[in-house]
Amino acid sequence: MNNSSPVLVTGGAGFIGSNFVLDWLSAVGSPLVNLDKITYAGNLQNLVAAETYSGYSFERGDICDAGLLHRILNHYAPGAVVHLAAESHVDRSLLGPGDFVQTNVQGTFCLLECVRAYLERLSPARRAEFRFIHVSTDEVYGTLSPGDPPFTESTAYAPNSPYAASKASSDFLVRSYVHSYGFPAITTNCSNNYGPFQFPEKLLPLMIANAVAGKPLPVYGDGRQVRDWLYVGDHCAALRLVLDRGRVGETYNIGGRNEQTNLDTVRLLCALLDELLPESPHKPHEGLIQFVADRPGHDRRYAIDAAKIERELGWRPAETFATGLRRTVEWYLANRDWMEQVMSGAYQHWIDRNYAARGAANQ
Numbered sequence: 001m002n003n004s005s006p007v008l009v010t011g012g013a014g015f016i017g018s019n020f021v022l023d024w025l026s027a028v029g030s031p032l033v034n035l036d037k038i039t040y041a042g043n044l045q046n047l048v049a050a051e052t053y054s055g056y057s058f059e060r061g062d063i064c065d066a067g068l069l070h071r072i073l074n075h076y077a078p079g080a081v082v083h084l085a086a087e088s089h090v091d092r093s094l095l096g097p098g099d100f101v102q103t104n105v106q107g108t109f110c111l112l113e114c115v116r117a118y119l120e121r122l123s124p125a126r127r128a129e130f131r132f133i134h135v136s137t138d139e140v141y142g143t144l145s146p147g148d149p150p151f152t153e154s155t156a157y158a159p160n161s162p163y164a165a166s167k168a169s170s171d172f173l174v175r176s177y178v179h180s181y182g183f184p185a186i187t188t189n190c191s192n193n194y195g196p197f198q199f200p201e202k203l204l205p206l207m208i209a210n211a212v213a214g215k216p217l218p219v220y221g222d223g224r225q226v227r228d229w230l231y232v233g234d235h236c237a238a239l240r241l242v243l244d245r246g247r248v249g250e251t252y253n254i255g256g257r258n259e260q261t262n263l264d265t266v267r268l269l270c271a272l273l274d275e276l277l278p279e280s281p282h283k284p285h286e287g288l289i290q291f292v293a294d295r296p297g298h299d300r301r302y303a304i305d306a307a308k309i310e311r312e313l314g315w316r317p318a319e320t321f322a323t324g325l326r327r328t329v330e331w332y333l334a335n336r337d338w339m340e341q342v343m344s345g346a347y348q349h350w351i352d353r354n355y356a357a358r359g360a361a362n363q
């Protein structure tokens with residue numbers, strides 16, 4: 001893309017989005033427009049530092065609103081889109097899948113249509129430089145057994161949750177636009193991210209918040225499900241590389257080569273909290289672990305083969321799980337006011353819905 005044109009980021013007030021916006025402004029520094037609806041998961045407080053950059057603009061709105069998208073595209077004339085806006089939590093998709101179809105499928109479709117119309121108005125030179133990065137998930141590939149090789153870009157799609165199915169649908173729409181219209185899209189499928197600004201409904205921030213408060217740490221099922229953890233800063237660096245040098249029409253898997261069972265992850269976290277909070281009355285934090293009823297249809301294992309992005313774009317994660325987890329825990333401990341403000345009344349209502357019915361499980 002041409003660096004004088006802004007990049008349009010959707011969902012830039014969410015977890016990965018706000019990390020991407022801050023990373024972009026400090027590492028690249030060229031203009032960026034953030035379009036976000038500010039759902040329960042969006043938080044403008046994450047972006048206070050972005051407001052100091054003259055090239056940063058924020059627009060509040062919905063990716064399902066075609067009129068708004070046309071106005072934003074015409075007004076800012078972006079040279080690229082990084083599409084992160086989504087409903088992103090599996091447990092919420094099990095309790096209410098409608099929002100996932102609306103934003104992830106209908107919203108992506110609306111965005112694709114508006115960008116397609118916008119591209120037709122660009123000069124051939126600007127159109128040739130334009131890129132649309134569609135950020136997706138490894139969950140579209142379904143689940144792995146213990147001995148299976150990790151997901152590659154050619155693994156067949158087999159989504160198991162409404163969230164994964166809605167993301168898979170959006171990936172297929174993007175793919176079809178590349179093939180049908182020569183639309184300049186690249187799709188990335190990443191593994192579980194962790195790091196600053198993650199909404200505390202996801203495993204790591206939820207466990208940190210509960211442990212600090214001396215509340216139970218609810219591990220689903222037997223806790224032996226495996227996730228492949230990717231530090232969010234490494235993901236942002238990968239997205240910048242894909243935008244800069246990725247091949248149009250390709251997909252890239254992004255993962256940390258860092259498979260952990262949930263139980264090991266929670267135990268590591270507890271050990272770090274014991275070390276960083278030596279005066280805590282809740283030590284040893286591991287004593288707070290409680291096994292609860294499993295997630296319905298819980299995928300057993302995700303693992304990413306990131307060889308393609310490593311080979312083609314020279315990307316490597318900078319953080320190991322040990323260094324990334326320490327940075328993450330330190331960030332949450334240093335930003336307890338952020339955590340307290342995010343955990344609003346509405347969020348407490350969600351916690352009641354998700355966990356009340358689970359009770360304690362026999363392991």
Ligand code: NAD
Binds near residue numbers: 010042085
């Ligand atoms: P998030 O839930 O933290 O943030 C989503 C953001 O999108 C929020 O700011 C929200 O306000 C915004 N949004 C939601 N609906 C919108 C709409 N209709 N219009 C405009 N904005 C809207 O999600 P995240 O964890 O930052 O994930 C970002 C992207 O990365 C998603 O597409 C997700 O599927 C993908 N992804 C995330 C992970 C992960 O571990 N977090 C892993 C793989 C893929």
Ligand code: TYD
Binds near residue numbers: 090201206218221
């Ligand atoms: P999550 O952060 O929701 O991400 P995803 O479902 O996209 O992988 O969950 C990560 C793993 O942690 C997943 O296997 C479910 C498990 N988990 C728990 O055991 N307890 C919890 O309270 C939560 C939120 C997740």
